[in-house]
Structure formats: C-alpha cells, structure tokens
Amino acid sequence: MSDMTADTAVELPRARTDWLPLLLVPALALLALPFVGSPSTWVTLTVAGLAMGMMIFLMASGLTLVFGLMDIINFGHGVFISLGAYATLLVLGPLAGWATADSVGLNLALLLLCILVAMAVTGVVGAVFERVIVRPVYGSHLKQILVTMGGLIVAEQLIHAIWGASPIPIPLPQSLRGAFVFGDIVMERYRVVAVAIGLLVFIAMQLLLNRTRLGLLIRAGVENPEMVEALGYRIRRLFVSVFVAGSALAGLGGVMWAFYRQTLTAGMGMEVMVLVFIVIIIGGLGSVGGCFVGSILVALVANYVGFIEPKLALISNILVMALVLIWRPQGLFPVARR
Amino acid sequence: QDIKIALIAGKTGPLEAYAKQTEAGFMMGLEYLTKGTMAVNGRKISVIVKDDQLKADLAKTLLEQAYNDDNVDLAVGTTSSAAALAMLPVAEENGKVLIVEPAVADAITGEKWNRFIFRTARNSTQDAYGAAAAVPASGDVSIATLAQDYAFGKDGVAALKNALAQIRPNAKVVFEEYAPQNATDFTASAQRIFDALKDKPGKKIINIIWAGQHPLPKIADLKPERFGIEIAPGGNILPAMQIYKNYPGMEGAVYYYYAFPKNAMNDWLVTEHQKRFNAPPDFFTAGGFAAASAAVTAIQKAGGTDPEKLIAAMEGMTFETPKGPMTFRKEDHQALQDMYHFKVKADGKDANDLLDLVGVIPADKMPIPVRNKR
C-alpha cells in the first residue's frame, strides 16, 4: 500500500536488495559437508539445525521487534518465554486426553490451542508489563535493563508462587514424538512442525513490516517520537501494540520451546536469552529477516561444530557473532543504515 | 539448654526444589526420631534454617554466623557442592561438626576434608559405582558416556571408568562425549555417539551423567534402538524422572526411590509425606531425613553436643535411614549406603509410579576408595 514508486511519472531510483547474507546459509552447509563426511549424518545435522534455528527465531522474533525496532532492551523477554511455556498447562490440564489421543488432528489442535492461549496470556501480561514497568523508562537503556530485570525477577517468582518451584514435565502430543527415518537419516517429527510454524510466522512478520508502514513508523518513532506525533500518528498506542506483539511472539516461542524440552522450569526462558541476544545482533537489530538468517546460522554452526569439534561448541555462538560482526559491524541486515 | 542445629540450604535460586525437599526431610526426620517431642536427652532441639542462595561466599558467611552468632552445636548443609566446599574450613576453624547433605562432590570427603566433616549424602563415586553395578556382569559391554563439559562431568566419567574397572571388568567405556553445560540440542552429540557405538559387538549403552535438564528424551527421539543401543539414565528427582515414563525398559541406578526400601522408617515417611504434601517423598527428602537421623543418633550416642565427643561417637557409627542403615566410614566420614538398580515401568498407575526394582546394590558391593589425607 505504501509503494508509491510504482508508476509515477518521475523515474525514481530503486532500492537494491541485499542477497549476500542469504547465501551464507547454503554456503555454510556446503562447506561443512566435507568435514562431516557421511552425507546421511550431514542431512540429519542440517535438518535438525534448521529446525532448531526456527525455534530460536520464534523466541527471538519478539525481541527483535521490541529491542531492534523500538530500542527497548527488555531483559524480561525471557520470562515471557517461560510464561508462554507455563501457559500450556492451562490447556494441558483440562485437555490431557488430546495429547495421548492417537489422532494427528487432535494432537495438532492441542498444540494450536496451546499456542493461542499462550499468546493471549503473554500478550495481556505484556500489556501490563509495558504499562507498569517499561513505559516510564522509554529512552533510557540503563533503566530499562534494571526495570525489566526487576520485572523478570518478580515474574519468575510469581511463576514459582503459582506453579511451584519444581520442574513440571509436560507430554509432547503422541504423534509429534519420535522421528521419521529415511535410511540413515532421521528427522524428528516435532522439528518438522517447528519449521512449519517458524516459516509461517516469518512470512507473516515480513508482510506486516514491509508491506505496511508499520516498520517505518516504529523506527521513526524511536528516533523522534515528537515528530511522528506531529505527523498525526498515535505513537504511544503503536508502541504498546508492538510490545504486546513482541510478548505474544515470545509466548509462542515459549510453547514451542516447552514442547521441545518437555519440562517446564521458571528459568527456562532466561537460559536462552544470551542466545537470543546473539541472534538478533547477528541479524542486525530490528531486522526480522536478519533474525531469521541469524537463528539458522547459529543453530547450524552449533550442530556442525558440535559434530566436528565438540570442544569448540562451547563458544561456537560467540565465534559466529564475532565473525559476522567483523564482516558487517552492524549485523547481517542493518536496519538503521542501509 | 536447647540443642541448636543450623540447616543451611540453597532455598532460593534454581535449585529451590531440592532445598525444599532437604528441609522437609530433615524436619520429618527429627520428628520421627524424637517421636514428635523434638527433644533429645531431655534437651529441646531448635533448628535454624538459613538460605545460602547457592552462593559459596554466602554459605561460608552463614556458617560462620551460625557457629559464632547463633552458637549452634552442629550444622547441616548444603545444596550446592561449591557452597559446601567453601563451608568446610569454617567447621575446622570453629571446631564444630558439619554434616554435609546433599552436596555430592568427592572432594568434600576427599582432599578438602577435615575431621569435623561428615557426609550423609552419597558422593559422585558412589553414584558411579551404582551406575556400574547396573551394567550386566558378563558379556561384552561397550559404553559411551555423555557428560557436561566441566569438572563435574569429567570427574563423573573418570569415576565411572574406575568403578567399571573395579566391579565390571567386562564393560569398557569406548567413547566419551562432552557437551556444553547448557546444551539443548543433542543431535550432534548423539550422531557422534551412534557412530562410535554402532559397530561395536555385544551390549551397547549410553551412560548419561548430567546435572539439570536431562538430555534423555532428545537422544531417545533419535531412535538409538536402530543400532541396538540402550540408554542408561542416572537417577534424579521425581519430576525430572517423569519423562522416563515414555521410555519403558531403560535400566539404571538410583540413590533413592520411595517404593524401593522396605523398612519402618521409610514406610512412615512415605505415608506421612503423601498425607502432608500429597506426593511421595523424593531424593532429597530421604537425604534430609538421613541427616537428621545421623545428628540425633550421634547426640544420643555422645550423650551431648561436645564436638570432640560427637566426632568420637560418629566415626564408624551406624544409623537408620529411610534407605536402611548407613555407616560413617571411620577414615573419611563418608556414609556408606545402598543404591538401587531400577528398570523403567511399562505402565505406572500415576505420574510418580515410575520404576521397578531390579535389585538392591548393597553398600559392601561398592568398594568406594578412600581419598582423604588424615
């Protein structure tokens, strides 16, 4: 709707698309092949890595919106992941039968329901969080870190208070367990589902941010909220909705992560936060595409390195980040300076 | 005058659940052993509970306070091994007894030990012997280990290798895989292990030595049975073991499971615990209970709380616990105790009905080396 360059009488220069980072993924996969050796192992590792990347992306996408576009460092993002995970209990409690039912339909419906409920819960809590915790500290990173860290501690404690401190095992729906086996290649079923959902979310976000002026408005609003208001946009309302969307996405990521780990702990969201930060920095703050590529990159490298030289697995994420930042100091797709 | 006991545990932080169990077990133990009077030798017992938040420095400070400011007669703790290790010198400086529960590091009754230290908890080597004992005693057995890439994991693997050499010479560790401490994706590790094991003759087992979130389901989902590989998980607290349900038939060794020991103390514990907390007692509940038993038995035997008398009484002392009798070995004050060889049930009645007992591994079948210097 915003593409007014379409057929104006004045010939306007076109923006160029940057394909290079996208090529990085296949290049990396090909590079790893000779080192891995066995093609079937390579396929297994690659597919697993892609799927893990999708799950990381789901957890990180909300943060890239909130942190990358709105410039709010939300250390509490992790708790929304946990909260989304725990919200599955609201569904799994009454509908436990759907998980063990021998019907793919029911199993998937259960997953979908979990996702919807979790997104609703985290969205609402996100709205409250924004209102109570974050709003007074727009513009000051430092205070954001502290306040969201405080919010994180409080929320984690509340999870403890509500659901108890012990880890809670949750069942992965019957038909999503196990793996497809093709010869020597294995593909976990759940990871296939994760890929589907990840792609869906990615496409939806891309459309929303690139086909509407939403992304522009957010970025402009961060730089100069006064001016955006003077142009007639209600930036406050927009920011709240973005924050809510970011939280709901974290909730979605949390559900996916919960079923992957099959155990709930209040700290499970916080544990992935460093990874999530690394991913959005690699991607370029605020770039959904970058976050997507970054997630896959990190997960793939982790798998290849874990197979080829496990000693390095400990620092593979940081290594990837360092290399990417040396190549592109602003991340793969810098949103700010194109 | 009251008998004062300090109980230090990591009550807040990621291991909150463990500390809760220890505390509950300890209090129930006192209650059972004093028949509800909470008094020994006519002296009332008061327990001061302190939270070290799993921090070593705080644990150390709290123990100092307990001995100096609160004047406790003896102390029990704590959840984290690092914190427990930091506490050891404090006991020596103050010349008072410290019963270590449930920290497992070997060094506590090994190189870092001093004569004021007693441990009711099992140590890592006992875990390793348990795991080794769960391995078949005859035929070729090839084992691959999966452990976390830091001192705890490395020591665990070394201990397992030792234990196997001692009691299961037919089994060999053929491959050691170390993954990052906070790893969540185990595809690469599993592939490496499969590659290492699949062409080996005889029984093939993956032994997992892991603290925290268990990688078991991730490995199991990759279908090791394709290559005839079995998984031997360690024991854990009940909520963590509930995942085992999905993989019936797995065998391993565990420190405590509520349905295994058959004795009056355990029967009382299981019924009472079920009544009060609506759940069976767990790993650390039993541990806390055992620590309480050690304390009460020692005070009764020593006829008071004089540290030297306590030490004299406790060396070589045998005391009852929900796991049956335990004995503080004279040399290093480690409580020697039974372990249990289990098999995961095919269909349990409820969420906590998980394990079948294959056999008790008696304490005297595990020749735990003495590692301290006296």
Add this chain to the structure above:
Amino acid sequence: MIPSTTATPALETRGLTVRFGGHVAVNDVSCRFTPGTLTAIVGPNGAGKTTYFNLISGQLRATSGQVVVAGEDITRLPASARTRRGLGRAFQLTNLFPQLTALENVRLAVQSRADAGWSMFRVWNARRDLIDKAESVLERVRLADKRHVAPKALSHGDQRKLEVALLIAMEPKVFMFDEPTAGMSVDEVPTVLELIHDIKERGDATVLLVEHKMDVVRSLSDRIIVLHNGTLVADGEPAAVIASPVVQEAYLGVEAARG
C-alpha cells in the same frame, strides 16, 4: 585568480575526492589557502561544501587526494589529531554538548587548546585560567548571561552563537565556519560578522566560510571559490566570481540576486 604566495599555504587540498557508492560528493578539489585571508565557499545545496569541510577536518576519510596543513600531510590522521594541528571547525547543524552548561561547552574547547585533557590528579577548577578564558569568549558572542544554561534549553539562534564560541575558543590556525549565521536574527548577525572580521584582521589566521547570504560573502571575503556537484568550478575575486554565469545560474537563479 588569486596569485599563489611563495610562503607555504596554511592549508592545501590536493585532488581531494570522496565517493559514496556511485555518487562523487567532492571531486578532485585542489586548492590552497593563505594565512590572513578569508575564502568564502559557495555553491548550491548539496554541492559538497560541508563534505569538503568534513574531509579537511577529518570527519570523513577521502577516497583519494591529500589534505596538507602547514606542509604536513594529515590525510590519514583522525579528527582529533587534525584539531591539535590547528584546524578548527564549527558545524552547520548545531553540534554541542546538550546537557553541559554553555560555559562548560566553551571551557572544554579551551581545555583542549591548552592540552590539559590528560591531567588526572588535579581538580578541574584549579585551572582558573581556562575558566576565565571561556568566560571571555562567551562575552564576545554575547552569551555571558546564559553561561549556566545548557544548550538544550537555548533557542536556536543562541545555540548557533555557542557553536561559533567553541570555534573561537579553540584558537585554531584555520577557521572553518559552516553557515555561521543561519537562523540568527537580523540583529545578531553583525556580532558574528564582526568576530569573523576581527579574526581575519589579526592576519595570521586562515578563514574558510560557507555562507548562503551573498551580502555577507561580499562584505567579508577576499576570495570566493565555487563548488558545483562536488567540483571546483570557479575561484577568484568576489565581484568577478559573483558575476560569473555559473554562479548566476546555478546558485543565484537566472535573475541577479537582490541588492
């Protein structure tokens, strides 16, 4: 054309060029600036004037060409090192320390000039001389009564004056003014012009002035150079340059400028 003096010029650029992708913002500009002269740089918006300044003072790195100050090639030096070699710069878009007081803004410039920045074990206000000098500079731009006001609370015109004050406080050998009077009210302009005039009169300083107000240019400059699309297209006596067709068309518009 200005006859080149035999003495080494205070500042010289040789074939200075900068490219942004396909766009050449400054294209092969060679020029010498002699001490004691004021050179006005004019040209349409986007001609490359500010970019030229950026290349000289080190905010941008040149794609090719050299910047030479008093015989020394400084092309590779960072901005701070160039400043210490006597290049001073005021910015077109006001660029100050928004939360520090006006006085502290100026004092920092004075302190840099006195090379006192690395002194760690002395209390700052023990250097009374720096403070006195900063105050006298504020006096000269008529901001003395606002010396405790931070730039973010100053009106636009006052911020412009403070920008000029910083440059004066640095006492450079080469002064570069980028539209110093833009947004300044009619009654304030003369103050600034007087200041610039004084600097020029002292005779040892070299002044470069970017300015769109032609009456200002005419009254102050000894020489005008014209940039157009990054290229130096004219260089010479003010009257002659202003009368040249390229200035008349590209810069002033087809009709002659007012007055």
Add this chain to the structure above:
Amino acid sequence: MSTSPASVLALPFDETRPRGGFLNAILSSDLPRSKVLSAILLAILLLLAATPFLFSGSQPLGTAAKICVFVVLVASYDLLLGYSGIVSFAHTMFFGIGGYGIAIALERLGPTWGSAAIGLVAALALSATLAVAIGLLSLRVRAIFFSMITLAVASAAAVLASQLSDVTGGEDGLSFQLPPALRPAFRLLSEPLFGTAVNGRLLAYYLVFFVSLAVFLVLLRIVNSPFGRVLQAIRENEFRAEALGYRVVAYRTAASVISALAATIAGALMALWLRYNGPDTTLSFSIMIDILLMVVIGGMGTLYGAVIGAALFVLAQSYLQVLMAAGSSALAGLPLLPNLVHPDRWLLWLGALFVISVYAFPGGIVGRLRQAGQ
C-alpha cells in the same frame, strides 16, 4: 527577561570558583552539596569506621566489609557508566580477576604477604591488558554493540574460569589461608579494646576499609579532574569531543583501564575478606546486575551515589530475609500475605525494589537529595 533560564538558574554557589580547605582538597572540590546528603555520608563513614567496636558478631562486620568493597566496585563502574557513558557488562570480569589473583596466589604460593602482592600485581596487569584490548578493539562500535560484546566477553570469562578448574577450582572455587597477621587467631593486643578483641579479623577489616577509602578518594579526584570532564563531554557527544581535539578512543580506553584496575582491587579485597573466591562470588551476571542497581539507586554520575547505593543495597540484601521472616510471622494469621513476605520470596521483593527504586529515584538518591537541598 526576568524569567529566562539564565536568571532563574542562579546557582546556590559557583562551582567554577575553587575554595580552599582541607576537606575541599580531599574531596577534590566535589562536595556533597546538600546538608542531608553530607550527614548521611558522614554517618556511613563513621559507622563503617567503627563497626567492629559498635556491633558484636560476625554478620555486621561481614556486612560492613562487603559495603566497603562494593563502594569501590560501584564507584569504579560509575566512572564507566555515569561519567563516560559506557555500558559494559564485563565489569565483574575484572572483579573476578582480582579475586582469583589473590586466591590463586595464596593457595599456590602459600599464605604470605609476598604471595598476596604477587597475586594482586599479576591481577592488575592482566586486568589492564584486557581492558586495553577490549577498549581498543571495540570501543569504536555503536554503544549497544559494545555492551553486547562485553556481555559475550564476560560469559566467555565465566566459561574459562569453569574450564580451567585445575587453576581456578572450577565451579567449586578456591578456599585459602590468609597471612598469619590476618587470621582470627592472631592477637595484636593481648587485651580487648573497648570490649572488642584486636585480632587478625579486625586487622583484615581495617585493611579492607582503608584501602577502599583510599581508592574511592583517588577515583573522586579522577572524575573531578580535567580528564574526568573530558569523559563527561564524550558521554554527551563523542563526535563533538573528537572534533574538539580529544582522542575519544584513547580517553575511553583510559577510563576503562582505570575502572578495571579499581574493580580488580575490589575483587582482591573481597577475596581477602572471604578467604574464598569462586565464580558465583565475583564473576556471576547477577553481581553485574546488582552493581547496575546500586549505581542507579545511588545516582549515576556522582561517586557519592556509589556510597549510598552500595550501603543501601548490601544492607537490604543482608537483612531483607531477616526482616521478611519477622514480617511473615507478624502477619501469620492473615491469608496470602504471609506467603508473599515469606523469606523464600525475598527475590520477589528484591525485584520489586529494582523497579520501585528506579521510579522513585530517577536521578538516584543523591540527585533527589541535592534537588531537595536547593
């Protein structure tokens, strides 16, 4: 213009006029500028100086020592954050280096002053080198990227400390002995002074106290020097500072180095006081967050804020659980409330404290007091 900012901003005094006096010289002309603030600072100073004689028991002394150490640590961080506008998450790394320097040296080389000196010097050298390296490599990038890089560096340091368990003791950390003069058994005076035994523990406390005081005063001088003023200018507008002739990267790197050195000293003091060092004590991310909070509560960009922030926070941390225990038993009859103030929920209140204090003191406590004073 009667109401223009210029005339309203009639300052209570003109800070550009240096004034004489001993106090002024010691405090580098940066006086507290508020009566209440001065009174609080003086009270903190006196209390810290007299703690051993005012309170008995090991907890108050431990708390006071911790306050001293954190004042230095927080002040050194404020030099980075408040004065230079650099957000680094690697500050605990330097704290840890100091701690490990002392711990490793005293453990390996024996409990002498010489080994402590060697440990400290080595730690300072390592810290300075690392600070220069990090500074030169990464202070050029955007602020937020720098923060993230330091986050990665800090976690790498923690991993390293855990991996090098032969040297660092891994997760367990290191317990060690102090030089004889600092041990509790050492008596300087045979008679107690004002009822307090003048022993090695007391000497250790005063060592911590006076070194902290000295480092603090040096930092105070540095931030009020022309150098400190340049740092503030860079924080405000680095581009402009560079144009004014200040080499931004060099200044920032220098600030990082100074701050790292001070943090290293703080770490060394911490280790000396605790006779222990481990990853949780000096390296953990939660300490980093505590530091941030102390800076912000106290007031960024003023070193007095560090004093107040550290004192308040350490006190809260040490006594919050005690207070809550009292509160919870006082509220025993009521529904829900006792649960919320149960000592195990202390983190909940700490979290709330984070949020509330940032709101209640947007300019920190010092900012609030100074405002009120005008």
Add this chain to the structure above:
Amino acid sequence: MAEPLLQLAEVHTHIGPYHILHGVDFVVPAGGLTMLLGRNGAGKTTTLRTIMGLWQASSGSIRFDGRDITKAATPDIARSGIAYVPEAMGIFTDLTVRENIVLAARSGPVDRSRLDWILGLFPALKRFWNLPAGNLSGGQKQMLAIARAIAEPRRLLLIDEPTKGLAPVMVRSMIEAFKALKASGETILLVEQNFYAASALGDNVVVMDDGRIVHAGAMSDLVADADLQQRLLGLSLDAHQ
C-alpha cells in the same frame, strides 16, 4: 468577518520552571500567509510548539477551525489538518527520503501529480530517493522537511525558519511553492529571520519579543513603513545591547 482559522488568546507556556510565553495573542486568518518575526529567543519556536501541543499551554486558549485544541494531543492536532516543520527539521535520519515522505502521507500513497510537483521543486530529493535522509546535505534536509509537510494537502502549515541553509536559488523555489500553496487555499504560518523572503510572501505579520506579541498587522504596512521596521526589529537590537 469570518472566524480566523487559528486563534491564540492569552497563551502562557511554561517549560519546566521557566515561564516562556507571557500571554500570546494573535490570529491567523484563513487563506493567507502570516509571518511570525522576532529576534532570537523571542519565543517563536515555543509558540509553534505550543500550537502543536508539543508544549502544553499553562493557560489561555488556542482555537483551530472553530475547535478548541488547547489541551488536545499532538496526533489529534495534526489530524485536524495542521502540518508542522520544526526548526530542527525533524528528519528521520535512519529512514530513506522515500520512507520519510511515505510516512508524511498519512492517508496512503501520495498523489502522483503532487509528488511530481514536489520533486520538481526539489530535484535533489528525487536524486537521493533511496538514500538515508541522514546523509543529505543541510539544505537538502530542509527541503525534505518541507516536502514532508506538503506531501498531502493540509489546512494549515506551521513552518519554522524554512530558508535557513538554503541557497538563494532554492529560496526562490520555496517562495514559489508557498505562493502555489496559498493559491490552492492552504493557510501558512511562517517563522522567518530572512526578512526579505518574509516581505516577499507575507500577507500579515506578527512580531514577538520576550514571549509577547509586540506588533500585528498587514505586511504591506510594515514593508512600507521604514520607521516601524526600525522600531520593531531595531528596537530589540537596542534593548539587547
């Protein structure tokens, strides 16, 4: 006479503790171009910001098009048909020129002929269409700020010093643009230091000093009356010395 488009009555504005506007009173009639003049620090910018709701008037009233907008929120004021070019231009430096203009056109894609007209006025914008606006030259940024304000028709334009930093030839095209806008029925309130540009355009003039209105009348009167010029613009000069 019909109600003026914009009317300020006794407007006082405080910024923090400082009292900046001391009862500003003036009207902007519909359809014309009103100049707001005054020396530095007189309060011109503060007046425009108060109209836009970016500072809150502490007392007095502001009416626009028959509605009281004194307490309205900035976005609502903008939506009622006011466009604003701030003194500091308010360019979104991270966004491209195109994206800046896309945002300014609130109701959808810019009308093609209008865009052609704007890019005809400011060819540089066309040339740097996909360049981040932060990389534009000072004058080009100024052009973009104005292009943004006129991307869609509005009832009233508030423009703070549009000619600063513009080359003479651009000042000319800007004057042409304002004339065209005036002809199409838009009303303009312009703050300007460039008295000559001002006199070429203004229908009415308002002069401020020290947070108050010191003169209001027709521009032709002021241009014709050298004494008045001297008194208003020279007066402040004397007062300042």
